[in-house]
Structures are given as C-alpha cells and as structure tokens.
Amino acid sequence: MHTIFNKQFLLTACLALLTTAVSYGQRAAGKTLDLLITGAMVFDGSGKDSAQLDVGILGDRIAFVGNAQQNQIKAKKTIKAKGLYLAPGFIDPHTHTDKYLNSKDAAERATLPFLAQGVTTVFAGSDGFGGSDIAKQLSAWDRNGIGLNAALFVGHGGVRKEVLGSKNVQPTPAQLEEMRQRVDRAMKEGAIGLSGGLFYAPASYAKTQEVTELAKVAANYQGVYDTHMRSEGTGVLDAIQETLDIGTGSGIPVHISHIKVSGETNWGRSQEVIRMVENAQRKGQKVTANHYPYVASSTSLKATLMPRWAEDGGSKEMLQRLEDPKTLERIKKSLASKLDSTGRAERITLATPKNPELNGKSILKISQEWGVKPEDAVIRILKENPATSVISFSMSEEDVVRFMQQPWVMTGSDGGGAHPRTYGTFARKMGLYALEKKVMPLSQALHSATGLTATTFHIKDRGFIKEGCFADIVLFDPARFRDNATFDQSTQLASGVHYVLVNGAVSISEGKYTGALAGKALRHAPANAPSPGKEK
The missing domain is CATH 3.20.20.140 (Metal-dependent hydrolases)
Incomplete structure (x- = not known):
C-alpha cells in the first residue's frame, strides 16, 4: 500500500516537470550558467537514492542536471561539492x-x-x-x-x-x-x-x-x-x-x-x-x-491547562474570572485534576522570555519554591502573563x-517559539534519526521534507532537483549535519550545512549567512478556480 501511495502521489508532479525540464535543458545548451555545483551526491526529492551529478543554475532556476563535463557546461562560478550531499x-x-x-x-x-x-x-x-x-x-x-x-x-x-x-x-x-x-x-x-x-x-x-x-x-x-x-x-x-x-x-x-x-x-x-x-x-x-x-510539545499555558469555558471571551474575561472567588475555585479544581494526571505538574516546564527566572522549571518545582499548590502556581503565572508558554514532555x-x-x-x-524544534527539526530528523540511528533511509527522510510536501500542497516547481525547478537547494556534510539546540539552550543553530540557495541566490555560503533576502511570497493559483461566490 505504501509503494502505491507514493507512486500515485508523485506521478502528477513528475509529469508536470517533464515538459518544463526539456525547455530549460534546451535553454541551458550553449549558455554560460550563473553557478555550477559539481561532484555532490544528489537526492532529487522523489525518494530515490542519490547519484553523483552536477547541478547548474541560470537565474532563479535549475537549468542543468547531469554530467557537466560531458555536456560541456560552463558557468561563471563553480562550487566543488565532492563529499557533500545535495537536496532540494x-x-x-x-x-x-x-x-x-x-x-x-x-x-x-x-x-x-x-x-x-x-x-x-x-x-x-x-x-x-x-x-x-x-x-x-x-x-x-x-x-x-x-x-x-x-x-x-x-x-x-x-x-x-x-x-x-x-x-x-x-x-x-x-x-x-x-x-x-x-x-x-x-x-x-x-x-x-x-x-x-x-x-x-x-x-x-x-x-x-x-x-x-x-x-x-x-x-x-x-x-x-x-x-x-x-x-x-x-x-x-x-x-x-x-x-x-x-x-x-x-x-x-x-x-x-x-x-x-x-x-x-x-x-x-x-x-x-x-x-x-x-x-x-x-x-x-x-x-x-x-x-x-x-x-516534548510546546504551546501556551492557558491552552494546555485552562478549561475552555474559562477562556470564553478571551484573556481579559479569563482574568476577570480568576478574580471571582466561586469561579476561581471551579477553575482550581479543573487545574488540579489535570495536573494530577500522570505527573503533569512535573512534566510541564515554563518557556517565557518575560519571566526568565522561571524558564526550564516545572510547575511542580515552581509551586514548591513558592510554597503553594501547583494549581495556585498556575493561577499566579497566568495573572502575571496570560501569554506564558510551556514545554510539555x-x-x-x-x-x-x-x-x-x-x-x-x-x-x-x-x-x-522557545523550543529546540525551531532551530533543529530538520537537522535532527536527517542527522540523528536517518543517518545515525538509521530508523529510516535518508532518501525517505529527505523526500518527507521536500517532494512529498511540495506535491501535497501544490507548491509548483519546488521540492525537486529537476531542470526547470526553482533553485532552492541545500548542500550539507552528512558527517556533521546535526541539531545543536537543546531544551536548556534552545537557540543554537544547526551545523553541517555548507550552502543554501534560495531562488538561485546563495544565502548560506561555507556555513555563513550572506545577508541575502531572496525569498518570495508564494501565492497558490490553481487552475479552473470558481467564479466569485460560486462552488464547482
């Protein structure tokens, strides 16, 4: 079933790319490209295993994929990428x-x-x-x-x-x-x-x-x-x-x-x-x-623990309810029940820039330091900052x-937000789980971050290393591609990425940000959209 699903999922994208690839390949012939990346092991985003290929860029598009020497491809600049992996x-x-x-x-x-x-x-x-x-x-x-x-x-x-x-x-x-x-x-x-x-x-x-x-x-x-x-x-x-x-x-x-x-x-x-x-x-x-x-997940403290009826009307009305003795007792009973469930008071920690002295501390620890019950600690925190964020293990x-x-x-x-996933999700998935723990092939892990996403959401001409696609490219060292952000230090950049291209512009060069702002606002534009106010 999995194989069938993948084949059906990719068929439309591959067919759509074919015509474009031919036209861009023809345009590249006899021209001097802007950039040529040689010697990398290329994962094309489809889930297939890698192959050593050269990739050429002209403007904001991939104009060549293949053997540059055999095809006499010339470029203004060349990145020699032997030992690196290239992916969308x-x-x-x-x-x-x-x-x-x-x-x-x-x-x-x-x-x-x-x-x-x-x-x-x-x-x-x-x-x-x-x-x-x-x-x-x-x-x-x-x-x-x-x-x-x-x-x-x-x-x-x-x-x-x-x-x-x-x-x-x-x-x-x-x-x-x-x-x-x-x-x-x-x-x-x-x-x-x-x-x-x-x-x-x-x-x-x-x-x-x-x-x-x-x-x-x-x-x-x-x-x-x-x-x-x-x-x-x-x-x-x-x-x-x-x-x-x-x-x-x-x-x-x-x-x-x-x-x-x-x-x-x-x-x-x-x-x-x-x-x-x-x-x-x-x-x-x-x-x-x-x-x-x-x-661990992360969201707001009120979304994690407060009963939804207490949020009716927004934060201002929630805070007013916390000042009403009868309503407050009802809220406390709900909080106590949730916090007693499987040790949640110990599993939920705070992540809030406004109260750095509380960051990384569990609700249980905070309540012990304050000498109050966990539910009372939650009430006090929310009164001080209704937008407080938490991390839940x-x-x-x-x-x-x-x-x-x-x-x-x-x-x-x-x-x-203040969770290591902001700085480490993709490096952790590829580096730790695919390359180190080998819980899945790297080709599948890369597909799950590129071609699968592009196809699912109809993101045209992205997510694949194909002639005619936009030149959104990452080059990384498989031996060093790792996440560095932790729950204690959540703002550490990932390591091992040598180059990143966004629409053909080099945004990361030899591991350093170049200052480029080459991104585009993407607008979904489906064919045969209905007339205003009417359904198909």
Missing part, C-alpha cells in the same frame, strides 16, 4: 514564523534558525491563527524582503474571531456566509488552504459542520485542510475521525499537523492512529500529516519514531 531546499509545512517574517529587522526576516538547517520554504498562518487578509500579508513580504519563500493559510480561528469575536457562540446563517466569503477571498488572494486549530479557543467552540462548510470553499481552489486537531491525548481517535469527516464532508484533502499521541496513558496508540489514517486512504481519501522529532520515543517512518508523514517543525 526543505519545505516546512507548519510554522509560526510570522514574528520573523513580519519583523522590521532585516536580520530577523532572514529567518536564520530555519535557513541554517536548509529550509527554503515555510508555511505560516498555522493552527487556525491566520487572518483572512492574505493579499496584504503577501504584499508586505514582497515589499520588505524575506529570507525564505513563504506561503500562507487562511485560519479558521482567525476568520471566526473576525466575524464572531472570542465568545462561545455559534454563527447565524448570515454570519456563516460571511465567514465563507472571507475564506473565498483569501483563497483567491493566494492562500494554500484552510488551517484549523480546534484545540484552541475560540476555534474550539466551533462544531464540525462549521469547519466543513469553510473547508468546502477552500476545496474549490484545490486547497488543503491543515489541522491542529481538537485532541492529541485521550480523545485523539475521536479527533482523527472528526478530521476525516471534515475531509469527506467537504471533498478536501486533510493534513494533520504535528501528529502525536500525548500523555503516558496514551503511549502506543500511534498504531491505532496509523490504522485509521490508512483505512481512510484505502477508501480513496487524501490524508497526510507532519511531525517533529521531539518527545508528553510523548514516547517509540510513537515519535513510528509516525516519522510512515510514507505519508512529512517533516514540520511547528517552530517559532
């Missing part, structure tokens, strides 16, 4: 890079934590947080310059908040239609799909049908529904089923972000999750996922590995 630039389908890409500081817009790992394309607007004004955001990136290519989801949670606010309410027919129109506009403006975050308020107040109706709109434009599911713990199987139901109800391909099973009592249930997904695939449903290679290594080995699971960092 990695595509990260789930990030929170908005703070980098939207920064006024050009050094931050370079998005170096990702670039230094070989990532050349990121998706933002994840977890349902993206707003509906896609054109404004993409235009700002084009105008200001960014270090990576970047695409945007329109967020279900963002659209819901625009129309309904942060309250626990259900939309009227007129409000649902307004939400549909906002998604329709966003897709026309270039969104790659609809992202969901049913784990988070206020999106968590939505019923399945609401999401399905919005997914129908995105489906009209060949979009994908990407989701942080309603549950990744005890309710994970119900959440998987809800995701599948949204897909079948709307006709949209579904993509499960940071697929996992959280909580010690759920360890091992990855096998059940995989069976559910593959049963759906056998029935013809398009289902994929992404993961990061760590046993909630997964098993066996489940993490089992998910990454699936041919329909791609690599996605969920990076952007």
